[in-house]
Amino acid sequence: ILPYGSSHSVSFPPVFAGVSCMMLFLPVAVLGLMVVCSQEDASLMSPPSLPALDSLLDPHVFGMVVLWFLFQALLYVLPVGKVVEGIPLKNGEWLKYRMNTLHAFVLTVAALGAAVHQGVDLGYIHSHFLQLAVSSLLFSVLLSVYLYVRSRWAPQDQLAPGGNSGSVIYDFFMGSELNPRIKGFDLKYFCELRPGLMGWLVINAAMTLAEMKLHNLNYPSPAMILVNCFHLFYVLDAYWHEEAVLGYMDTTHAGFGFMLVFGDLMWVPFTFSLQSYYLVYHPSHLSLPWIVGIVTLNVIGFSIFRKANSQKNAFRRNPSDPTLSHLKTIPTATGKSLLVSGLWGLVRHPNYLGDLIMALAWSLPCGFTHILPYFYVIYLTTLLVHREARDEAQCRRKYGSAWDDYCREVRYRIIPRVY
Numbered sequence: 001i002l003p004y005g006s007s008h009s010v011s012f013p014p015v016f017a018g019v020s021c022m023m024l025f026l027p028v029a030v031l032g033l034m035v036v037c038s039q040e041d042a043s044l045m046s047p048p049s050l051p052a053l054d055s056l057l058d059p060h061v062f063g064m065v066v067l068w069f070l071f072q073a074l075l076y077v078l079p080v081g082k083v084v085e086g087i088p089l090k091n092g093e094w095l096k097y098r099m100n101t102l103h104a105f106v107l108t109v110a111a112l113g114a115a116v117h118q119g120v121d122l123g124y125i126h127s128h129f130l131q132l133a134v135s136s137l138l139f140s141v142l143l144s145v146y147l148y149v150r151s152r153w154a155p156q157d158q159l160a161p162g163g164n165s166g167s168v169i170y171d172f173f174m175g176s177e178l179n180p181r182i183k184g185f186d187l188k189y190f191c192e193l194r195p196g197l198m199g200w201l202v203i204n205a206a207m208t209l210a211e212m213k214l215h216n217l218n219y220p221s222p223a224m225i226l227v228n229c230f231h232l233f234y235v236l237d238a239y240w241h242e243e244a245v246l247g248y249m250d251t252t253h254a255g256f257g258f259m260l261v262f263g264d265l266m267w268v269p270f271t272f273s274l275q276s277y278y279l280v281y282h283p284s285h286l287s288l289p290w291i292v293g294i295v296t297l298n299v300i301g302f303s304i305f306r307k308a309n310s311q312k313n314a315f316r317r318n319p320s321d322p323t324l325s326h327l328k329t330i331p332t333a334t335g336k337s338l339l340v341s342g343l344w345g346l347v348r349h350p351n352y353l354g355d356l357i358m359a360l361a362w363s364l365p366c367g368f369t370h371i372l373p374y375f376y377v378i379y380l381t382t383l384l385v386h387r388e389a390r391d392e393a394q395c396r397r398k399y400g401s402a403w404d405d406y407c408r409e410v411r412y413r414i415i416p417r418v419y
């Protein structure tokens, strides 16, 4: 995938071929991982026992996926939570966003609690897991087609820097419009934080019930509790700091096309929950010192991730923030400065380092029998290394020699003394 904003170099045929392959390969990979995860031998080398293809698309399950999306959309438009402005657009305007993910989370938990009380069986999610993933894929394709079609009529100043190459396949994948909206309803912002992230937690809860049922347990296993708590904490942290997402690369630069739609609606819920799905079939027994070690690792990762993101966000909002006055900075020709001490002086992407440490802590409760529960760490490492390279190129373009000074001062990208 090319850096956001480099549509000039996409007329190269291998790029189109690569994008087409990814569109086919990524959904198949998600389904393949899910199938292998439920097998006794969850080794990536073992041949997956494939289910009948015609059993995968179930209209009833598709209806559930649409209902979930609409329910989350309804919570998004509730007039609760403050309204804030995003970063300025090319045309000088500011878009407004309502911050109510935490309200939506509480209402979702209440609604699910009420549904379970009325006899709804969350076990449906476990027993129709593959069908749910296929329906989410179909929904993602339909939404991406809608986004591509409407982008043909979008004004020039509302297009993303990349994703406007003129090639149908490339633009469909990367997304042409930067902030597609239906009236005030921001489709990209909504999808990034709600149906997928919340769906991930609901799937985890369903897998916990499935584990207890399958193994006749009165309580979930410690490994399942750890995985659930870590994931819940990560999502709640994203919701608590919801405003920060307005400044992240995906919100400010990426078009909303198949890559992000699929990422938000299929990849996130169905691959991020692989650890809890794995634990249903592969119990993992953890000793107390091991549990303490894993929790400590997660706390270290989270502290780095949170402190780095909060420091940078506070610094960008107010460079003379008195709580940051002890940090060294490098001025740049754009008027903005770069932090060069504290965590941002340790490596150039301390927030990625924290995220990766947490990712490792989420996999360790699953033990060492299979590599599959480590899929999330592998994915995140690949994504963040690639993201770091794109960001580096962008910052070098933006800040010129000041960026080179920063790189000389802070030599390592993500892992101190290693990378």
Ligand SMILES: NC(=O)C1=CN([C@@H]2O[C@H](COP(=O)(O)OP(=O)(O)OC[C@H]3O[C@@H](n4cnc5c(N)ncnc54)[C@H](OP(=O)(O)O)[C@@H]3O)[C@@H](O)[C@H]2O)C=CC1
Binding pocket: 247, 248, 249, 250, 305, 309, 312, 315, 316, 336, 337, 338, 339, 340, 344, 348, 349, 351, 352, 355, 380, 383, 387, 391, 394, 395
């Ligand atoms: N769980 C998951 O699947 C994923 C999680 N993430 C997480 O999302 C979060 C956001 O990531 P992302 O948007 O990629 O990147 P960052 O939040 O790291 O943003 C990068 C930008 O920060 C600014 N910056 C870089 N260095 C400095 C410095 N020294 N001082 C001040 N500003 C600096 C630059 O922008 P400018 O100067 O213009 O402000 C740069 O473009 C991360 O914590 C990441 O771990 C990301 C992807 C996937």
Ligand SMILES: CC(C)CCC[C@@H](C)[C@H]1CC=C2C3=C(CC[C@@]21C)[C@@]1(C)CC[C@H](O)C(C)(C)[C@@H]1CC3
Binding pocket: 026, 192, 193, 234, 235, 237, 238, 245, 248, 250, 259, 260, 262, 263, 264, 267, 268
């Ligand atoms: C191979 C795929 C198709 C690539 C898809 C990438 C997306 C899944 C990720 C791109 C950036 C993301 C972020 C989060 C989730 C994953 C995606 C959408 C994030 C919302 C997770 C929670 C964090 O606290 C965050 C920092 C808000 C994340 C922002 C980036």
